[in-house]
Amino acid sequence: MTPRFEESFKDLKVTVLAGGVGGAKLLVGLDKTLNPGKLNAIVNTGDDFFHFGLHIAPDIDSVCYALAGLSDPVHGWGRKDESWQVLEELRRIGAPDWFALGDKDLAWQLERQRLLNAGMSLTEVTEHFCATFGIPSRVLPMCDEPAPTRIRTQNGEWLGFQDYFVRQKCKPEVAEISLTGGKKIAPSQAAERALREADLVIFAPSNPWVSIDPILSLKGVREILNEKVVVAVSPIIQNSALKGPAAKMFRELGIMPSSEAVREHYIDLLDGFVFDDLDQEDSKKWQASDIISESFQTIMKDEKDKVALSEAVISLGARILVEK
Amino acid sequence: MTPRFEESFKDLKVTVLAGGVGGAKLLVGLDKTLNPGKLNAIVNTGDDFFHFGLHIAPDIDSVCYALAGLSDPVHGWGRKDESWQVLEELRRIGAPDWFALGDKDLAWQLERQRLLNAGMSLTEVTEHFCATFGIPSRVLPMCDEPAPTRIRTQNGEWLGFQDYFVRQKCKPEVAEISLTGGKKIAPSQAAERALREADLVIFAPSNPWVSIDPILSLKGVREILNEKVVVAVSPIIQNSALKGPAAKMFRELGIMPSSEAVREHYIDLLDGFVFDDLDQEDSKKWQASDIISESFQTIMKDEKDKVALSEAVISLGARILVEK
Numbered sequence: 001m002t003p004r005f006e007e008s009f010k011d012l013k014v015t016v017l018a019g020g021v022g023g024a025k026l027l028v029g030l031d032k033t034l035n036p037g038k039l040n041a042i043v044n045t046g047d048d049f050f051h052f053g054l055h056i057a058p059d060i061d062s063v064c065y066a067l068a069g070l071s072d073p074v075h076g077w078g079r080k081d082e083s084w085q086v087l088e089e090l091r092r093i094g095a096p097d098w099f100a101l102g103d104k105d106l107a108w109q110l111e112r113q114r115l116l117n118a119g120m121s122l123t124e125v126t127e128h129f130c131a132t133f134g135i136p137s138r139v140l141p142m143c144d145e146p147a148p149t150r151i152r153t154q155n156g157e158w159l160g161f162q163d164y165f166v167r168q169k170c171k172p173e174v175a176e177i178s179l180t181g182g183k184k185i186a187p188s189q190a191a192e193r194a195l196r197e198a199d200l201v202i203f204a205p206s207n208p209w210v211s212i213d214p215i216l217s218l219k220g221v222r223e224i225l226n227e228k229v230v231v232a233v234s235p236i237i238q239n240s241a242l243k244g245p246a247a248k249m250f251r252e253l254g255i256m257p258s259s260e261a262v263r264e265h266y267i268d269l270l271d272g273f274v275f276d277d278l279d280q281e282d283s284k285k286w287q288a289s290d291i292i293s294e295s296f297q298t299i300m301k302d303e304k305d306k307v308a309l310s311e312a313v314i315s316l317g318a319r320i321l322v323e324k
Numbered sequence: 325m326t327p328r329f330e331e332s333f334k335d336l337k338v339t340v341l342a343g344g345v346g347g348a349k350l351l352v353g354l355d356k357t358l359n360p361g362k363l364n365a366i367v368n369t370g371d372d373f374f375h376f377g378l379h380i381a382p383d384i385d386s387v388c389y390a391l392a393g394l395s396d397p398v399h400g401w402g403r404k405d406e407s408w409q410v411l412e413e414l415r416r417i418g419a420p421d422w423f424a425l426g427d428k429d430l431a432w433q434l435e436r437q438r439l440l441n442a443g444m445s446l447t448e449v450t451e452h453f454c455a456t457f458g459i460p461s462r463v464l465p466m467c468d469e470p471a472p473t474r475i476r477t478q479n480g481e482w483l484g485f486q487d488y489f490v491r492q493k494c495k496p497e498v499a500e501i502s503l504t505g506g507k508k509i510a511p512s513q514a515a516e517r518a519l520r521e522a523d524l525v526i527f528a529p530s531n532p533w534v535s536i537d538p539i540l541s542l543k544g545v546r547e548i549l550n551e552k553v554v555v556a557v558s559p560i561i562q563n564s565a566l567k568g569p570a571a572k573m574f575r576e577l578g579i580m581p582s583s584e585a586v587r588e589h590y591i592d593l594l595d596g597f598v599f600d601d602l603d604q605e606d607s608k609k610w611q612a613s614d615i616i617s618e619s620f621q622t623i624m625k626d627e628k629d630k631v632a633l634s635e636a637v638i639s640l641g642a643r644i645l646v647e648k
Contacts, residue, residue, distance in 0.1 A: 052434035053377050053441050085407045089431035093456050095438065103427060107413035110376035114419065117377050132417050 019211025023204035024066035029306030046149030343535025347528035348390035353630030370473030370538035
């Protein structure tokens with residue numbers, strides 16, 4: 001049994017590996033749960049791409065907008081109270097309109113590119129963003145170099161991630177996933193430090209294949225994690241994903257999507273695993289494992305849900321820390 | 325006396341050297357006066373700069389928006405029916421907001437950068453723009469390479485043109501003007517061809533120092549113009565400029581701004597010169613010259629004025645062509 005959440009847990013140094021929308025929800029809960037300065041989010045940049053010459057970082061933006069309270073509550077990505085003047089004009093002049101950049105969102109993309117051109121790293125630009133919007137937690141791009149995720153479809157074609165994900169709406173069947181542009185890339189210094197200094201590492205309920213794996217594939221990350229207490233939250237509930245192509249990817253790669261499959265995916269790294277209450281019955285049939293697995297309500301509809309799940313995950317981590 | 329405008333003049337091949345706002349007005353008149361395909365505009369790109377990583381070409385845009393009937397009638401630059409969502413957000417996040425890019429205008433800047441990144445030249449991108457907006461005349465950037473105009477102030481500081489022109493509102497006193505980044509640059513092939521094939525070349529009523537001189541400074545341009553009938557329209561009326569810093573520049577460079585000074589500035593290239601009726605009295609005191617100078621109403625308040633001035637300038641050119 002996981003202990004009740006204790007006041008002292010708020011001072012645990014927690015580092016989260018996260019993608020965009022699903023990860024952002026848990027991060028909002030953790031940000032509200034932990035004391036200021038205790039939360040580090042290492043965010044996937046495998047989705048980043050250049051659009052109109054601008055460096056777009058969808059996962060970083062989803063996380064930052066969420067932590068700043070600026071997220072569009074309907075989509076999960078982009079800004080609330082958004083307008084679409086530029087996109088409408090792009091459409092009118094026959095320019096690509098498949099990636100929906102709102103006007104407010106675009107302003108930030110422009111400013112990011114300006115700062116990058118001025119010599120700032122993606123890490124520094126993201127820090128500047130957090131400062132501008134008063135985000136107390138640290139949001140860290142997994143690395144400062146380009147590390148694009150590419151998808152090979154069953155037709156043998158290689159697609160950039162946003163091409164697959166947004167333009168083609170995840171329709172092509174996935175045959176293979178190439179991470180970090182096929183190169184061995186180091187995490188940013190800040191991301192590596194956040195891992196080393198963490199009391200507890202959490203894998204957010206993000207897509208294992210294209211949100212968490214890119215971070216895990218960085219040089220030295222698995223080695224650091226082997227020394228850490230790691231708890232993952234399953235993004236799969238009842239054999240499907242709340243959002244995005246995670247379940248579809250599992251299937252296309254020949255694996256039945258399930259919480260157990262997620263646990264298997266991370267098996268050599270995990271100490272704890274949180275899956276949804278809806279999979280409790282199912283979990284009785286799971287293969288035995290040393291990983292301490294607990295069910296909880298992982299669907300986060302509101303802030304209360306986000307905080308409750310955050311407290312549960314931290315409590316499980318704290319229990320493992322004590323036992324270790 | 326300039327002959328009446330004749331129907332046959334509409335088939336003259338006219339190539340105009342132009343900057344932004346003032347040049348654009350005359351170009352609209354010429355575009356309406358000449359038969360389709362007869363007008364080529366070679367437009368200054370010395371004002372171009374990178375802003376948020378995007379290639380901004382203010383003079384080309386002013387000309388294209390004007391020819392497409394999309395200009396903001398109040399400012400002369402930018403689009404009519406414009407919105408400012410992105411600029412307002414840039415201001416909110418503390419990003420540079422000194423260059424007023426409206427949302428519709430910005431869409432085009434994004435698309436231009438995308439096409440440049442895809443390997444198109446500025447000439448090709450501008451041609452695409454004209455096709456998109458149904459502009460029958462050809463708008464030609466003076467060159468495809470970067471050719472930045474820089475301003476040395478009386479403090480000895482070198483400023484990029486837009487920094488001087490927009491950010492500092494032309495306030496610094498000009499000591500020296502450096503054209504085409506201090507390098508000898510060739511005109512684009514299309515611009516050179518438009519000059520060679522022209523029956524008549526017109527210098528639009530644009531700033532001589534920073535709109536027309538950049539084009540004249542390109543490799544071989546003066547040599548081609550020596551073989552052509554060239555008519556200039558004065559941008560100075562009653563010792564001042566309708567818009568922009570032309571008169572101020574004349575003064576700071578030690579020259580009394582006047583139509584005569586404009587004629588002097590171009591003296592070795594001109595065959596004809598059109599200045600404003602308001603300077604008629606003044607013109608009686610001008611130094612004698614072989615240049616055929618005629619006064620006309622050069623302030624273009626509406627389309628009628630633009631067409632009337634266009635017809636007058638073409639008629640003067642036609643008369644010189646016949647006499648030559």
